[in-house]
Amino acid sequence: MSAELDPVIHPVHRLQICALLANADEMEFALLRDELGVSDSVLSKQLKYLDDAGYLTIRKVPSTGRPRSWYSLSKDGQCAFQKHLDALRIIAALAT
Amino acid sequence: MSAELDPVIHPVHRLQICALLANADEMEFALLRDELGVSDSVLSKQLKYLDDAGYLTIRKVPSTGRPRSWYSLSKDGQCAFQKHLDALRIIAALAT
DNA sequence: TTCATAACTTTCCGTTATGGAAAGTTAAAT
DNA sequence: ATTTAACTTTCCATAACGGAAAGTTATGAA
Numbered sequence: 001m002s003a004e005l006d007p008v009i010h011p012v013h014r015l016q017i018c019a020l021l022a023n024a025d026e027m028e029f030a031l032l033r034d035e036l037g038v039s040d041s042v043l044s045k046q047l048k049y050l051d052d053a054g055y056l057t058i059r060k061v062p063s064t065g066r067p068r069s070w071y072s073l074s075k076d077g078q079c080a081f082q083k084h085l086d087a088l089r090i091i092a093a094l095a096t
Numbered sequence: 097m098s099a100e101l102d103p104v105i106h107p108v109h110r111l112q113i114c115a116l117l118a119n120a121d122e123m124e125f126a127l128l129r130d131e132l133g134v135s136d137s138v139l140s141k142q143l144k145y146l147d148d149a150g151y152l153t154i155r156k157v158p159s160t161g162r163p164r165s166w167y168s169l170s171k172d173g174q175c176a177f178q179k180h181l182d183a184l185r186i187i188a189a190l191a192t
Numbered sequence: 193t194t195c196a197t198a199a200c201t202t203t204c205c206g207t208t209a210t211g212g213a214a215a216g217t218t219a220a221a222t
Numbered sequence: 223a224t225t226t227a228a229c230t231t232t233c234c235a236t237a238a239c240g241g242a243a244a245g246t247t248a249t250g251a252a
Contacts, residue, residue: 005108011209012101019187029229039212044230065227066219085188091115092181107238125200135241140201161198162248 006084008053026070102180104149122166
């Protein structure tokens with residue numbers, strides 16, 4: 001078995017982040033945090049984890065105070081997420 | 097968000113066990129272990145975890161030496177697995 | 193009735209993951 | 223210089239996770 005589930009993506013919060021980003025193109029920190037229902041620190045760590053894996057593109061937009069960041073999946077991230085979904089489909093015998 | 101991913105089922109090995117059992121009715125220890133590619137101890141622990149959650153039915157069949165166990169998903173296990181798949185479909189926007 | 197064996201289970205022990213709170217950073221506006 | 227908004231990191235504690243090895247247990251054989 002083992003249809004290549006991606007350990008970077010599989011843990012719940014990162015899976016949720018990827019799913020949100022895959023369906024939304026771009027999202028900002030506060031919205032992601034609220035959708036996941038986690039603290040700033042937790043979201044920040046998981047975003048860093050995804051970013052370190054090269055799965056994110058971060059666009060900084062000037063705003064009041066520090067620039068705001070908009071997060072999206074990089075090409076690699078999109079690809080990895082699709083592969084992960086494929087693996088889930090295989091493992092779970094989900095219809096496409 | 098949070099479409100009710102079941103933390104009992106979500107971790108990779110338990111997801112694989114549930115998926116195998118959902119598609120096979122009944123399986124024995126050695127085959128599960130080989131399909132997952134893990135050690136006896138790891139499989140035993142994950143099976144115990146699922147069993148403690150009430151997700152398994154274990155049928156003991158007399159054989160040479162200690163009786164052999166056949167594992168399957170209990171009603172609760174089947175139900176929980178289906179809900180988990182539903183949650184995955186929602187989160188990942190998978191088509192059914 | 194004491195092995196030997198098959199089929200698991202538990203314990204031991206070390207590594208990694210998680211999580212929140214709180215403290216720290218940073219860039220721009222005042 | 224300060225303040226504020228938007229993150230980041232550190233601190234600290236708990237909970238996985240994994241394999242190796244030791245421990246159980248139920249026969250059947252010697």
